[in-house]
Amino acid sequence: MQFGKRGQLAIIIIIAIVIIAAVLIFFFYPRIGPSISTTFSPTKYLESCIDPVFSSTLTTVTKQGGYRDPQGFALYQGEKIKYLCYTSEYYTTCSVQQPMIKNHVEDELAQALREKAQECMQGLKSEYQSRGYSVSSGPVSSDVSIIPGKIQVHFIAPLTVTKNGATQSFKGFDVEKSSQLYDLLFTASSIIDYESFYGDSETTLYLQYYPDLKIEKTKLSDGTKIYTLSNVVTKETFTFASRSLSWPPGYGLE
Numbered sequence: 001m002q003f004g005k006r007g008q009l010a011i012i013i014i015i016a017i018v019i020i021a022a023v024l025i026f027f028f029y030p031r032i033g034p035s036i037s038t039t040f041s042p043t044k045y046l047e048s049c050i051d052p053v054f055s056s057t058l059t060t061v062t063k064q065g066g067y068r069d070p071q072g073f074a075l076y077q078g079e080k081i082k083y084l085c086y087t088s089e090y091y092t093t094c095s096v097q098q099p100m101i102k103n104h105v106e107d108e109l110a111q112a113l114r115e116k117a118q119e120c121m122q123g124l125k126s127e128y129q130s131r132g133y134s135v136s137s138g139p140v141s142s143d144v145s146i147i148p149g150k151i152q153v154h155f156i157a158p159l160t161v162t163k164n165g166a167t168q169s170f171k172g173f174d175v176e177k178s179s180q181l182y183d184l185l186f187t188a189s190s191i192i193d194y195e196s197f198y199g200d201s202e203t204t205l206y207l208q209y210y211p212d213l214k215i216e217k218t219k220l221s222d223g224t225k226i227y228t229l230s231n232v233v234t235k236e237t238f239t240f241a242s243r244s245l246s247w248p249p250g251y252g253l254e
Contacts, residue, residue: 049120057112065240074241085242094244109144117142184238199245
């Protein structure tokens, strides 16, 4: 008898808990339920939106010495390749033309992406609205960082989306692309320093520390050297020109 009464009491308590839980879910589900979609990724949307302009600009910049529209360049195989170290004189070492090449490449990419970033953020707002969200946003800006192993596009874009009483806020978004460009630019800067101090560089030294690195150096008739640095795994390249400690045509010939 005592066990039966205890069992009945336990059943009554369980039923009461279930009823209370059902009532709470009914009244508070919009606030505690997963009303913010987990199937839509704003970062993936921005990545897809920005990629065509980003990839095209990156290709142009890396084959032209870090510039979209280089001034002071060597013409090689139909490409304008920026002199990153240059002197017009003979017997003289070159002067560095772009001392912070990584920062410059970041600026070139950021400038090229600025208008597209605005367009992509507007598209993201429209995408959320088409999914039934109310959207509020702030001013949009963007910048680019080249760091070891990747390139980051930063969208500085406050955004708040609301649906069914649930709100999600973003201060911005980071789109990342896997890349070894940081190492290529670091190596380029080192080669430029050697060119400015000694008039040339010993490229085999770098291969001891970077096994995935390949360096091609082509000497032109006017004393210009075209350097092409590449990662043999990712196939990324960076090409630039230097003219340093050059000799007049025919120098040393009998």
